[in-house]
Amino acid sequence: MNPIIDTIIVAIWLMLPAYIPNPSAAFFGGKTPIDRGIYWGKSRLLGDGKTYEGLVKGISCGFLVGIVQHLFLSEYLNLPSFGIFPFFLVTLFCLSAGAMLGDLLGSLIKRRVGLKRGAPFPLMDQLDFVAGAWLLLFLFAREWFTESFSLDIILAVIIITPLLHLLTNYIGFKIGKKQVPW
Numbered sequence: 001m002n003p004i005i006d007t008i009i010v011a012i013w014l015m016l017p018a019y020i021p022n023p024s025a026a027f028f029g030g031k032t033p034i035d036r037g038i039y040w041g042k043s044r045l046l047g048d049g050k051t052y053e054g055l056v057k058g059i060s061c062g063f064l065v066g067i068v069q070h071l072f073l074s075e076y077l078n079l080p081s082f083g084i085f086p087f088f089l090v091t092l093f094c095l096s097a098g099a100m101l102g103d104l105l106g107s108l109i110k111r112r113v114g115l116k117r118g119a120p121f122p123l124m125d126q127l128d129f130v131a132g133a134w135l136l137l138f139l140f141a142r143e144w145f146t147e148s149f150s151l152d153i154i155l156a157v158i159i160i161t162p163l164l165h166l167l168t169n170y171i172g173f174k175i176g177k178k179q180v181p182w
Contacts (some may be wrong), residue, residue: 029051134149
């Protein structure tokens with residue numbers, strides 16, 4: 001097969017537990033804001049779009065997708081695993097929780113620079129969750145991270161993630177789960 005296509009497939013495969021949490025959180029939603037309505041200066045700390053329910057559901061969905069990938073599909077599809085038991089559980093948690101934490105940090109930064117909920121912040125919107133996932137992997141699953149994320153995989157993730165993010169947000173907008181298509 002084509003090495004570029006192979007790289008893209010592996011990049012998506014490795015990042016799927018990090019790609020799933022944000023759309024899952026938006027889809028399932030929640031009511032209890034993480035910031036509990038607290039203001040920092042003139043704006044909310046995070047805003048109503050970041051809820052405890054969305055956080056837990058998002059992390060859970062990413063983690064469960066990773067479990068299915070690891071236990072049932074990795075070997076069958078001849079794609080990389082997430083490590084050996086019980087270590088792969090740490091890897092999957094870092095990917096899914098890191099994605100949500102990166103998204104929360106991105107939201108915090110957007111509020112600090114004066115952007116309202118849903119306002120576009122190019123690249124931050126598309127890559128904050130990747131940075132969060134990679135940070136947690138680097139801190140808690142460094143060996144797996146450095147073995148799995150070669151330079152070509154990292155570049156593929158950085159290039160394809162904004163495109164995938166825009167596509168999933170547009171779908172979320174069309175089905176009424178997002179207020180804006182970006």
